[in-house]
Amino acid sequence: MPEPTAATTTPDAPPTDASVSLGGDAWRRLRRRPDVIVSAAVVVFFAVMAAFPLLFTSTDPQRCIIGDSKTRPQGLGAAHPLGTDVHGCDMLAQLVHGARPSLMLAFVVVGASVVIGVVLGLLAGFYLGWVDTVVSRTVEVFLVIPLLLAALLLLSLFRNVRVGSGAFDVILLPALVLTLFGWMGYARYVRAATLEAKNLDYVTAARALGASDLRVMVRHVLPNAIGPVTALVPTAIAGVISAEAVLAFLGIGVRPPAISWGIMITNGAEWVTGGYPYLLLFPLGCLILTVLALVVLGDALRDALDPRLR
């Protein structure tokens, strides 16, 4: 028999909140890693750039003087610190103003794809049967349709639809197309992980205590099945930013006059061998920096949050 004292005193002990201590612990772990701090700084830098472009440049990105075409970078303080592009538009202004559509598009597309993919993958893996048949076949159909072909089709469908010119409106079409063709990977990964997790004993144990399907899925299967998805997300963000450039080529990318990193990369790529590599290197550098920072952050976050890795 345990001593009665143990039972009577412990309930009076000050209750510390489990989730708070987990979060605090994760924060302490993150702070100790310099790569995490650098990455966080990079992400914050670009996020601020996207939110407040005027902090970084006062030049209008659409004020292009063809006579100044392909001015080489002039350094800080000059009229064109990073030079100008083929049309004589200021590179710095374009980079800064391109951050918002690029980053927003990336986060919207990846966010929506993850939600769709995770929900469908979870349902398919959990219930199997006809749900799985429908989801799996749909995944396959979307996988075999070439992105460009489908994009052209959607373009013709939406050609006459007028969208506004707000920050979200300019990325609406590319977001739609890229989400439509971006969720399948997550669905497949989550389905596979769900199949594995749902037969484990702790799922049966939860059922033995009377847990409903929804509870089993959300509380027990999903946290154990989400791992592969977190690994995919940072690279997917890079993929979206560059895919947007391809769509821009077809005229369904970010709508002009808005500019994006993807468009700048596509345009700049032509001039790399022509003696103007900076036209490509600046936007590409921004993209690579963002993606690397996100990869490091994603890794660190997983290490800090997954109790199994402690």
Added chain:
Amino acid sequence: MTDMTETLTPPADAARSAGETLLEVTDLAVEFRSDDGAVRAVDGLSYRVEAGRTLALVGESGCGKSVSSLAVMGLLPPTAHVVGGTARYRGTDLLALSPTQHRAHCGTHVAMVFQDALAALNPVHTVGYQLTESLRARTGTSRRDARRRAIELLDLVKVPNAAQRVDEYPHQFSGGMRQRVMIASALALDPDVLIADEPTTALDVTVQAQVLRLLAEIQAERQMGLVLITHDLGVVAGVADDVTVMYAGRAVEQAPVRDLYAAPAHPYTRALLRSVPRIGVAEDRTTGGRLPVVPGRPPAPGRVPPGCSFHPRCELAQDVCRTDEPPLAEVAPGRSSACHFAAELLGGARA
């Protein structure tokens, strides 16, 4: 102790009086359907669990003891189906309920402890969360109360330092402690019947004894009905009140534990008892110091021989055993056996 039972026992409706029948399984039959046709894993199993008593379901691997309990819990895999029989909890046939109604009984009235506690605890949730998840979901207990209750439960199963360990994760617990956590989580809703499916198989011998003693203590204190599924007759002796020995999906002998050990009424039980290692006994056996074993293997489900299913391995087998299936019949007050020669076995033991 009184303090603890007060905090842990919910109000009057869950009161159990000793000897009351809590769970009664009658003629349970479970089939697995495969491409080769249906295979009977459990065939006409009956048992009764009373408040304050422990029933041991004993048998070799594949004899249907786990499947029968999964059927009672409504946790059978999709390929398995209950094809007959009832499992009445205080008069309500659980097997006739809809899945949602059945689920409402699981955890609150009938709960289960699994074999491998590491696999049965979710690695991404704290122990405290898992202990009280059912409580919070069913009764809307607040986080703070749930945590307090989790600490009480850990105290109940004698996990030291409960107030700190409640926030730890399963992998930070040792095997025995994990099994204690499993038991505590099954007790969270104060069930009337606890089904423990080989709760000590994954543990080493000293820890086994501790966990079994704990189960027995909790069971006695709360007047629960306990179903202990095991293949180890050594485990049964110290803990169980009644024993049901299963072979090839059927009960072959049912008896109070003392009677069974004193004089087994079925050759299978007798063979099993002989194969339990005992200190100081093995030397003087005629087998030259080797532990006797039950020869052969249990029949594969679906290939059960005609007549008595045990006859190919039985040392008493006669012609009648190969053709006629012996029914489970009462051979002495309070005990029954499915053997043509049960009376001789009992008589021989007495003589």
